[in-house]
Amino acid sequence: MVDPKADKALSVAGPGESASEEIHSEVAIVGGGMVGMALAAALASNGIETCLIEAEKLPDLTGEAFDGRSSAIAYGSQQVLHGIGAWDFIAPEAEPIRDIRVSDGAWHVKGGDRGIASPFFVHYSFMDLPPGSVPGARGHDQPPFGWIIENRAVRRGLLRRLGQCDNLTHLSAAQVVELDLGAERRIVHLADGRRVSARLVIAADGRQSALRRMAGIGARELGYNHAAIVCTVTHELPHEGVAHEHFLPIGPFAMLPMTDNVDAAGKRRHRSSIVWTEDARVIPLLLKLSDAELGQEIMRRFGDTLGRVIPIGPRFTYPLKLVLADTYVREGLALAGDAAHGMHPIAGQGFNMGVRDVAALAEVIVDAHRLGLDYASLGVLEGYARWRRFDNLAMVLVTDGLTRLFSNDLPPLRLARDLGFFLFNKAKPLKRLAMRHAMGIVGDLPRLVRGERL
């Protein structure tokens, strides 16, 4: 159990302390985002000396302007966050998803404010899963599919967890300029002249990973002419824990339940996070709209299920692109999260895939460490690469396929889709499998995902 009061002061080393300083560690993680922080917590709390290197200043990481996105944390990922001791810090700000409604939407009603969804939709309820079918769940309580939470809230929680960890050096505002993958010790050179030497370097620096480039690992990129608008909205009616995913002709539109909060006037308000896929050329126009106008556009696509919808806070836009690294590992180096596989946010799986990387990589490293084996050796790291590559590739192909299938409004295709939804809804075993997939509890699971101790 984590006692939030037990926070120690973060041992944060700022820049410019000593220009020629060499910091010795066992593992160096480059990229202090959600994946990097989670991995640092997993390794450091298992007795592996870790240096986490973040390019931004730490307060910026948890600001609203840095990242306005929310993530759908699948049940399996929640198990991992719990296992590394971070969940108790995150839970208060996480809204459980009790139902998922997926539908093939349409919004062709001119001038109206009510969207018409296809009569066929898939409805997932957590009641559909038989008791005992979810690993780590206690008793007969069926856990939620997942939770919706703002990324910055996840970062805040992870930062607090890191503050409790021994064996951790957390560098901020530290830019990596060069990577030296020599034998035995690997050296990460920072812009201020400091060096971090470690047996293993982990690149968790995002889809445009500089480390990946420095290590000479190529990546395949697949671009779409689409981008996503992400923002938080308030709505009149409570969402009842239901996540909606509408497949519109241009791409998916998701309305994801968030925790209620209180506005500036002290009034309680219901919130959801939207992920709205659009033609990249339309997005600048949409971003210029007033809150009321944008709210109208949202309701044209989503309908009035939640009453009047108004966007609040900053709006963000992200290009939709797939980036797949040619290889996940080198002797002394491993890629994790988006650095290995940046993917389409359609199924909300980017962060969850990253968390599974964390669980698998931490397990491989900790197991090898406990056997006195060299976890930086290619032989050990290949175990991680083989384990994750298939899973990630499958997810990329599914999300890519979904996008292509649903970004098409040809009548025959739409009919096939609707028929598919209808049959899918009737086929219980298939539906259960899809639900367990959405929860991230299918396949050869790392111990942390199964709710076990590392």
Next chain:
Amino acid sequence: MSSGQHAADSPKSGQRAAQNSPKGGRGGGSTIDPAEIEKFAAMAEAWWDPVGKFRPLHRLNPVRVQFIRDRTASHFGREAATPEPLTGLTLLDVGCGGGLLTEPMARLGATATGIDATGRNIEIARLHAAQTGTRITYLPCAAEDLVAKGQRFDIVLAMEIVEHVADVDAFLAALSRLVKPGGLLFMATMSRTAKSYLMAIVGAEYVLRWLPRGTHDWNRFIRPSELARGLRRHGLDIAELTGVSYNPLKDNFHLSRDLDVNYMALIKATEPIKPA
């Protein structure tokens, strides 16, 4: 230490080995077969390349290290998943090669000694231990040489080695004198079955080419029953036998009930062993 200068060629060690071998030995009198040593000297450089010639040993390492660690921890009343669970125990790795198994054992806390009849292997092992900062005593000698010095260890490892020695009985006799009363002896080898011929010789050496042809002589493989009988002659009983099987999809080895190809044996030296 040059590559040709191994213990078996040295008259001194040969003498000692001859004295200690119940059967008197043959040739140099040691359990070491010179022809076998030449084969390994030729491969020595590749020891530490995880994707090189010794890839199967690298793949095999996690499962055998874990077996040794877990059984040792439970025997000596320690927690296996803690850092350095073997602290305070002396360990001998017989036929240590490049130190693939000796190094992890030292990192787990054991006071480790590695011996190999091939001087070149010992050089490679020493060099690697220096690079990784691991403290190990490496000696270019045969098991009999340590018996002659009266040395005994809490843990003796003879992994993937008995199938390469010239005189199995003399080798087992030496092992029985190297393990302390109350200590543990671990052995790993391959059984002499049609399946092992197919997998270890045809599969590993000819089809997959994991190992150079001629690495193993199938006729020297030892069935579990033969190993048990051989050990009993020297007052040792097998406490546990486990198969080690390969999963081609996951490219790893795991413990199994199949003793037909690779297997490991745990021997507890419970009774004080009287010198022969």
